[in-house]
Amino acid sequence: MRTAAQNAELALLLEVAGTPKPGNVDREREYEDLRFEHFLAGAVGAQEGLRMAGRVDGPPVGEAFEQAIAGMRDQRGGNTQFGALLLLAPLVRAAADGNLTRSGASDVAESTTVTDAAGFYRAFEHVAVSVEDPPADMDDLDVRRGSDAVPALHARDLSLYDVMDRSADRDGVAREWTGGFERSFGAAARMEALAGPMTERVARVFLELLADEPDTFVAINHDEATAERVSERARAALEGDEDPDALAEELVDRGINPGTTADITAAGLFVALEGGLAI
Amino acid sequence: MRTAAQNAELALLLEVAGTPKPGNVDREREYEDLRFEHFLAGAVGAQEGLRMAGRVDGPPVGEAFEQAIAGMRDQRGGNTQFGALLLLAPLVRAAADGNLTRSGASDVAESTTVTDAAGFYRAFEHVAVSVEDPPADMDDLDVRRGSDAVPALHARDLSLYDVMDRSADRDGVAREWTGGFERSFGAAARMEALAGPMTERVARVFLELLADEPDTFVAINHDEATAERVSERARAALEGDEDPDALAEELVDRGINPGTTADITAAGLFVALEGGLAI
Known part of the structure; x- marks a missing residue:
């Protein structure tokens, strides 16, 4: 039987295969500098961090996350699974605690401390992540400062949950952290309800999530209007008014990459696998 | 930096992605009952066995192999990576020993004992593997007997190397074991010499190996003539006289699956990754 850490790694692999x-990168599409193979290496590299998250008595989840990112980064594609691992770290710990429910995952999130926040900030030293400029009064907490921001975290006594809370209005991953992982668990339920090969279910759930809410990674890298338009197109694809393969080609050509939706899909896959979804 | 066990897992993933x-199953092709996702789960499941192989002071490689197969089997596709893991177990141990060379790998193979052979036989209890009937005087050593054959192994004092030696004339994986992993290391050198995305290099090296020698898995499941004809077609594909994509479709349609060639490709990938090949 796979461990929680193994199911998390498998979730990363199944997500990219959908x-x-x-x-997004999938079995049949990739960017020239961000290829399918980088995601495979990223998932394998994250293993040790995921194992740390999977130990009840393991280090704080923020430190496990940092380790996962350091390992993930051992490939040339850059940031492959940062957001997915940020969701998986608390979910894997909740599974290790024997309580992989929305409230169990929230407990993990809410019990984080400044140490977790420091791990999260250090993770940014391993990889370039697209983020917005922080508000003026939070410049000393700009994640791009990496470990240089740790004194400010201590000075303000901010836990990783607090950090996520401050980004929840504009970042879909942070919103999962503070909102009881609602969409991740919803995605898991859909994954279980659908039939057929997992890589097809993944594609369907991804499209449903994208149709349901504008992708915050697209909003950050492009703008809100682009993110909203992509969600409209996803709805059209679900309704049969748009060919999903053609839409996939077009968005890759335009470099519009709904990464947050992929992160939540991976988190949903993990929850479903832990729930007994057979591959 | 990835461990040897992680590189072995990544080799399995990159092989199936080529x-x-x-x-064979690849990123763009699969069988209805043996899908890409089964290979992903197989590779993740093999992790613990590969880790055992990757410990200098770990259990005998035959036992690590059995563990890898037991974990690999935790998916619905059946036998995904039996042969590849049989090659990887001694190669990972040689890497752990700091001597991943043809002679280092041969040392591992030659130092196996009856205990390793017993692990190999027990592995057959976890999964259905296509094998030929054994010669009449070896019926008590039919691998399909699983652990029931272990007393016969002890009675005849057969190491895993001895068992491989008895199959080397008809099984390409066994021939690697007794022939100093010649084709695996050759594949690694080719993988390093080629340029471009790994999934394309994998495809090229696979085709070269297939062109070079009839696949023994095809010979066992079909016949020698079929295996020879497939190699001819692979040569034609390399020479531009046959479209490799069309050949891929045709062989999948006919259920002709050059599995041994894929096993050696995976072994070559592992050796190349350990040699520093960057993804």
């Missing part, structure tokens, strides 16, 4: 996943 | 790989 096709078509408009705008 | 496309087109005529007759």
Whole structure:
């Protein structure tokens, strides 16, 4: 039987294998400098961090996350699974605690401390992540400062949950952390309800999530209007008014990459696998 | 930096991602009951066995192999990576010993004992593997007997190397074990010499190996003539006289699956990754 850490790694692999996943790397599509193989190496590299998250008596989840990112980064594609691992770290710990429920995952999130926040900030030293400029009064907490921001975290006594709370209005991953992982668990339920090969279910759930809410990674890298338009197109694809494969090609060509939606899909896969979903 | 066990797992993942790989599951092709996702789960499941192989002071490689197969089997596709893991177990141990060379790998193979052979036989209890009937005087050593054959192994004092030696004339994986892993190291050198995305290099090396020698898995499941004809077609594909994608489709349609060639490709990938090949 796979461990929680193994199911998390498998979730990363199944997520990237799902096709078509408009705008994202999948089995049949990749960017020239961000290829399918980088995601495979990223998932394998994250293993040690995921194992740390999977130990009840393991280090704080923020430190496990940092280790996962350091390992993930051992490939040339850059940031492959940062957001997915940020969701998986608390979910894997909740599974290790024997309580992989929305409230169990929230307990893990809410019990984080400044130490977890420091791990999260250090993770940014391993990889370039697209983020927005922080508000003026939070410049000393700009994640791009990496460990240089740790004194400010201590000075303000901010836990990782607090950090996520401050980004929840504009970042879909942070919103999962503070909102009881609602969409991740919803995705898991859909994954279980659908039939057929997992890579097809993944594609369907991805499209449903994308149709349901504008992708915050697209909003950050492009703008809100683009993110909203992509969700409209996803709805059209679900309704049969748009060919999902053509949409996938088009978004990859335009470099529009709904990464947050992929992160939540991976988190949903993990919850489903832990729930007994057979591959 | 990835451990040897992680590189072995990544090799399994990169192997199955390579496309087109005529007759085998790849990123773009699968069988209805043996899908890409089964290989992903197989690779993740093999992790614990690979870790055992990767410990200098770990259990005998035959036992690590059995563990890898037991974990690999935790998916619905059946036998995904039996042969590849049989090659990887001694190669990972040689890497752990700091001597991943042809002679280092041969040392591992030659130092196996009856205990390793017993692990190998027990592995057959976890999964259905296509094998030929044994010669009449070896019926008590039929691998399909699983652990029931262990007393016969002890009675005849057969190491895993001895068992491989008895199959080397008809099984390409066994021939690697007794022939100093010649084709695996050759594949690694080719993998390093080629340029471009790994999934394309994998496809090229697979085709070269297939062109070079008839696949013994095809010979066992079909016949020698079929295996020879497939190698001819692979040569034609390399020479531009046959479209490799069309050949891939055709062989999948006909259920002709050059599995041994894929096993050696995976072994070559591992050796190349350990040699520093960057993804």
